[in-house]
Amino acid sequence: MAQDTPPAKRGRKRAVREDEVVAAAIRLLGARGADAVSIRGIAAELGLAPNAVYTYFPDRAAVVGAVVEHLLGQTDLAALTSRDTPWRDRIHALATDLRHRLLAHPGAVHLLLSGPMDGPHALALGEALLAVLTDAGLAPTEAARASYLLIVQVLGAIALEAAELPSPDPAPPIAERVATRREQLRAVPAHLYPRTTEAADTIAQFVSDEQYAWGLDRVLDGIEGRAKD
Amino acid sequence: MAQDTPPAKRGRKRAVREDEVVAAAIRLLGARGADAVSIRGIAAELGLAPNAVYTYFPDRAAVVGAVVEHLLGQTDLAALTSRDTPWRDRIHALATDLRHRLLAHPGAVHLLLSGPMDGPHALALGEALLAVLTDAGLAPTEAARASYLLIVQVLGAIALEAAELPSPDPAPPIAERVATRREQLRAVPAHLYPRTTEAADTIAQFVSDEQYAWGLDRVLDGIEGRAKD
DNA sequence: CAAATTTCTGTACGCTGTGCAATTAATGTA
DNA sequence: TACATTAATTGCACAGCGTACAGAAATTTG
Secondary structure (H helix, E strand, O other), X not given: OOOOOOOOOOOOOOOOOHHHHHHHHHHHHHHHOHHHOOHHHHHHHHOOOHHHHHHOOOOHHHHHHHHHHHHXXXXXXXXXXXXXXXXXXXXXXXXXXXXXXXXXXXXXXXXXXXXXXXXXXXXXXXXHHHHHHHHOOOOHHHHHXXXXXXXXXXXXXXXXXXXXXXOOOOOOOHXXXXXXXXXXXOOOOOOOOHHHHHOHHHHHOOOOHHHHHHHHHHHHHHHHOOOOO | OOOOOOOOXXXXXXXXXXXXXXXXXXXXXXXHOHHHOOHHXXXXXXXXXXXXXXXXXXXXXXXXXXXXXXXXXXXXXXXXXXXXXXXXXXHHHHHHHHHHHHHHOOOHHHHHOOOOOOOHHHHHHHHHHHHHHHHOOOOHHHHHHHHHHHHXXXXXXXXXXXXXOOOOOOOOOHHHHHHHHHHHHOOOOOOOOHHHHHOHHHHHOOXXXXXXXXXXXXXXXXXXXXXXX
């Protein structure tokens, strides 16, 4: 059986553990935005000299990768694959969960998109999506394409929302963000952009749960049309 | 009539023009990636001291915003709204154009997503999309939501593709990127991720024109289902 | 106790954005 | 022509970043 106690290595003891580095990074991410996730900031958070971080990760990109993995690992994949509820509802639940989780740390999605998502949790998420979409009646190839489409949709929507948030703040509530957008849209000259002006109310609500769910539903409609059931 | 010659201002003459600053930034973006788009790099490119750039833009974010505007302004919106071809084809053409243009400078999409897209060219793009989708038979509110969905889809797909490119290089050809992905997928343990392993060929082709077009078609299917025609 | 090994620290280099004061170059007025 | 006014540019400086290198500290093995 796997013995928990490591085989008593030789040199000096480690002051922290790798997961504490990740935890410190996420603490900074939540408190002061993506730019605050710096080697020096993490080291200060842990009470270490900056260089000590390089004992645990080879460079900053590796730390960010571990943070991304941690964030992706928080999603409940069991709920995604359980067949108690219709598959569309399960995907909706996952997407909503991801959105709230990632918008809770504005800038987190920047980290997601700053490197390839090839860790175990990313793979597990893809695998679970494949299972759901196979359930939905898609052939393997179509299920794979649809899973990527969904990832694109979810991360794209979150990225666009995050793009208009000044990163350090703890993300104002949606109602306030919509109000800000509506205010800015009042400055759009109606003679140059008549349709934009006419649809200003809807456009102001692009950053809302409703728009997010609407877009996801259109994507799911398109996917459902490919099911052979 | 509007007189071209500016009314002979008082102080020292400007060494460059604002659009030359943007051009220098784009030159750097293409040659050395998004990280090279720095105030100091731009200044060196123009033969100026770094601070001189602040004569033309208040801070780096403003320069990036101008670069984004320039990139968005290169798209042919006239072709998007002309009714010679079916609306789906027109959107396909726009999406393809945007993808190739943005992937030509890997990291460009990072700039796009680093701030709100509220410039005139961004507005014009939105307005043109609204026109196309109204043509397609959508009510104004639905057209607005669908236009945002399309922007999310296009930028999301490009962002995910760019995420796995090491930014400075001039973007290897698609075939090579697919081959790299296929190679990496061979390391995925089949017993943990059976469906992923089975669909590896399709997954390797996530970064391809075909997947991009497929996803766009599913989104358009979903949108078309809302047309009242 | 000494040797070996690992981790942590001190220092340093080159890079970033950008604020402040002084300089340079152009124009308007006397 | 001389001077004042104004705008653009520069030099310098500061604080921050990632990270490479050498040495000190801590811990286990012989």
